[in-house]
Amino acid sequence: MARLRTVDRTLDGPWEMIVTGPGACAGPGDLDTLSGFVPAPVPGTAAGALRAAGRWSDREPTPLHGSDIWYRTSLAGRGREILRFEGLATLCEVWLDGRLLLTSRSMFLAHEVAVDLDGSHILALAFRSLAQDLARPHKRGRWRPQLATPGSLRHARTTLLGFMPGWCPGVDAVGPYRPITRRGEGGRPTGIDLRASVEDGTGILSVGLSLPEAGGPVMVRCDGRTARLAETAPGRFEGRLALPGVALWWPHSHGEPRLHAVAVEAGGETFDLGRVGFRTITQVSPFAEGLSLAVNGVPVFCRGACWTPPDLVGLPGDRDAYAPLLELAAEAGMNMLRVGGTMLYEAQAFHDLCDELGILVWQDLMLANFDYPVDDPAFRAALETEVAQLLDRLQSSPSLCVVGGGSEVEQQAAMLGFPESVWRAGAVEAMLREGVAARRPDLVVVPNSPSGGDLPFSTNAGVTHYYGVGAYGRPFEDARRAEVRFASECLAFANVPEPVSLREAGLTDPRDPAWGLVVPRDRGADWDFEGVRDHYVGALYGVDPERLRRDDPERYLMLGRAAVAEVMEATFAEWRRAGSLTAGGLVWLHRDLAPGAGWGVVDAAGRPKSAWYALKRAFRPVQAVLSDEGLNGLHAHLRNETAAAIDATLALTFTTAAGKVAAKAERALSLAPREAVTLSSAALLGRFFDATASYRFGPAAHALAHLRLARADGTLLAEAFHHQAGRDATPREIGLSAALVEDRDGVVLRVATAQHALGVHVVLDGEGRPSDNWFHLAPGGERHLALTGTGGRPSGMVRAVNGSGAVRF
Structure with a gap:
């Protein structure tokens, strides 16, 4: 059911943490003889705590899955309380005063436990060695994917982050990474069912809740209007509030994402049920012909990126962690983000911000590539609970629009040559559709990503992971020839960060062996995504990337940044033209998981790269x-x-x-x-x-x-x-100029050129960024660029890919 937004008290400590050998402590009593505890923020991870204590290296992450990790804190109170654990990664025992309260085997499930308090108590969490659990005998799957290792991960309900060589650093997700809260029993609504819909232009708010001690009429309030809820059973209240003319919720690209506060009043108390948005999501055509969405009856070209956590080490879930990245997504014109099956479910603050910013969310189940044992009753029951909790938690989120059965499960099996009877993920799809029908019937279900064609990765049906332009080195024309209907992944490159981020990471020279260690690659492939970028550098500018890398590494990086921007704009220009069959495209990825030339269009420090600026233009x-x-x-x-x-x-x-x-x-x-x-x-x-x-x-x-x-x-x-x-990138005199000038928006950077300027870019001396970058100027053209985050009068230089030198301002 939906969550009451009354804030429970958090068990934020102080907590302490210690790393032990697997099985070294049978129970919390054995911890008293140990030394070496470190302060541990909760919510947080063991890696985050060790990093804060100076015992963690981002360059060489300490393996943690091979150890047991214990957390403990004191808990004072009297009477019965409910302890809620939002997320425990991954094999966790919860102990109170040496008594085992709970055992959890999934980082994706929340748990509630009733406890009777009588003074001061010790709460302990034991995160047992996942490596030992994975090493025990397991039934093998019908296929073993290249993506992640070991194969026994198919039985574990944990993120694949940290298990994917070539994709991301080996950071082990261990600890209470989501909040732990406490509350007293009774006195507030439970079993809340909150649904917002639109019928013939009228907003309909349906509410159900249990409140045995109501003490009088129960009223629901929204948009300045109220309705009384009827008592349909002892302590159970239900009703509908019709809101004619209510302002609808839109993705920010098409309108205003209007939200409306909902509250329930009973017995002189007011209970906050959060905010809802009234909107419809419909699938325009049959899925087999390609996913295409309409919001409030208006077809929407969905564009954006695949999401990654704000910090791979600490896995934060608060607004401060999400807001800068989501605001960059909105500024770039992204109206959809996909949380893929290789990642993890994001915290409530992520979805709240997407609601506020008008960013549609495609949410996969955390299933990717493996042959998951859905025929195992225990696994299936846990997955069903996972689906139910996810949909309940996001029951009133208008930004949630698509839920998918996972990432590349069907593709992996199909590419290994299995017939459809094997690769079709029918059991998960049926489970997902049943859960959606019961809890969020307004959502669109996608069986898997990709899926929908004769083969699950067919580009001209359902949804596809399109890497024709990109990893497969196809010319720009392939973006039309492939007849892409909806690319839930596309355009992956080793995107080069701006110079300031490279300097901070100590990665200024692409010839340095350390540079290549963080270049993304598919496991088992004899190529990487830097080679993909280099292919387009050669194709666009007629140069030899390898020679350029050796002889002029600075220009090599400049052309790399420019080439990616060209490819991004050209591909989306094709897909957004009138007559295009394509209804959406999501770039892989939004943000880097580590410093360096990663897949992200935003780097690990949160700074936009050339690809981000290109998408900002392409997504207008x-x-x-x-x-x-x-x-x-x-x-x-x-x-x-x-x-x-x-x-x-x-x-x-x-x-x-x-x-x-x-x-x-x-x-x-x-x-x-x-x-x-x-x-x-x-x-x-x-x-x-x-x-x-x-x-x-x-x-x-x-x-x-x-x-x-x-x-x-x-x-x-x-x-x-x-x-x-x-695109003639030969350096020459083109009459490029730059100066700070006053206009109606204040001080801006005026950039002008006498001749065509290719890949014009601004490099500031300090912090900050221009409103646009890596753009072209026509002969005699000029642009006025706002400079944000500079903290004073900025200085820097402007260059063009085909210019003879830099111009200072």
């Missing part, structure tokens, strides 16, 4: 992109996802390599709410012009096409570039 709600349609010329695709009409000016300019205008068109237009418009270059120019150099009547008349969509006052809405002659 008001967008303009260009597509090469061969003999049909260039097509300008304009999209307004907002609920407001936009009056704008559209300009399409063709210039030579020297910057001379070869052809130009400009027109005023109005984009209606939610409207998409496509205009050909011929329609815009009103005459024939070989915009794609397809007719071969002679040398191309232009090298660059620039599309610019701006408001009537000149404010840039979106722009796009088509490099007919390729």
Whole structure:
């Protein structure tokens, strides 16, 4: 059921922790003879406590799964109380005064235990060695995945983080990583069932709860309106509150994520039930034809990334840990994040923030790649409880929209050649659908990620993990040829952080052997994701990446950053054009799990990389992109996802390599709410012009096409570039300039160029970042960039990939 938002008292200690050999202490009484305890924050992990005590190295993580780890604290009180354990990683015994209260074998389950207190007590938690448990005899699965080791993990309900060589550091998740709370019995609602729905434009709030000692009428209040709940059984109250005209919840790309507080009043007391959002989520077409979602009846192109925890070591779950990263996601235009089956369920604060920021959440079950023993009654029962607790906890979260049966379970088996009767994860899907029908019938269920086609990884059905452009080195055209319907993973590269983060991590030279140790790779593959990035550096700029790495490592990293940005923008431009079959794409990953050139578009220090800036442009709600349609010329695709009409000016300019205008068109237009418009270059120019150099009547008349969509006052809405002659990154004088100037928004950085500037980027001397980076400028173009987080008058330099040098400001 839904949670009462009245804050219980936390058992935050002080706690202390000690690491022992496996089985060294049979019970908490044996701890009295030991020394070496360290302070241990709760919630928190053993790794986090050791790091705070100076006994932990991020570069060489201490293995913990081979040990037992004990936590203990004092607990004072009188009378009966309920102790709640939100998350214990992973094999845990809970002891009170030497008496075993609870044994948990899953880090994904919450537990409540009633205790009778009479003064001062000692509460102890024993996290037993997971390594020893995994080493005991287990029934082997039908297949053994390459992703994670050992194979006996299929029986364990723990995160795969730390068990995936090449993916992330070997950090062992051990400890009470979610809150431990206490509360007295009685006097407050229990069994709360809270559902928000929309019927014919009217918000419907359905409430059920148990309150045996109500002491009078029980009222529910929301959006300034109230309704009385009927007593349907002794102590059980239920009812509905109709809210005509209530403001709906939208993803931030399409509207305002409106939330409404809900409270229950009874016997002179008010109980906070949190906030709800009224919205509908529907699947536009049959899943086999491809996942496509509509929110409140409006089709939404879902774009964003796959989520990783804010800190792999401490696994924090508070607002302060989540907020900076989620705010970056929203700023980049991401309207969906996927919590994949290789990670862990995030804390309530994550979902609360996604509700507030208008970011849709795709939540996988924590199942990935393994042949899980769902035919084992004990395993199945634990998984059913896990699903129920997850849906109950998030019962009133409007951002939750998709729940999936896990990651690459079907794909793993299918790629090993098993028939559909083996790889089809039907039992988990049925369990998930049953749980959703009972607790969150408004959600969309995805059987597995990927799934839905003749093979689960078919790109033109269901959902796919699309790495054609990316890991498989396909040209940009493959993004259309593959007919991707929904990419729940895509575009994985070893994304290079900005120089300041590399300096902090001591990773400034890509020739240093330490650099390669943190480059992500698939286990067993003879290539890594730096090689994938290098492939596109060579393809885009006509250079030899290996030679460049050896002779000019700084330029090698510069072109690497620029290439990733180009690939990101080009792929999403294809997927967001009018006529595209694609309804969504989620980049792998949002944030790095460790310092270095990882998959994240945000680095381990929380700073955006070049890919983040590219996505910020690619994900604009008001967008303009260009597509090469061969003999049909260039097509300008304009999209307004907002609920407001936009009056704008559209300009399409063709210039030579020297910057001379070869052809130009400009027109005023109005984009209606939610409207998409496509205009050909011929329609815009009103005459024939070989915009794609397809007719071969002679040398191309232009090298660059620039599309610019701006408001009537000149404010840039979106722009796009088509490099007919390729991307010439040869350094030369292009007339690049930069200066701090005053405009209506205060001090901004004015960047201008005489000739086309490729991959323009700002490097600040201190902290802070520009509002845009790694962008192009058309000949004679300029941009005004806001600089945030600088703490004073900023300084730095501006460079272009094809510029002869840096310009100071």
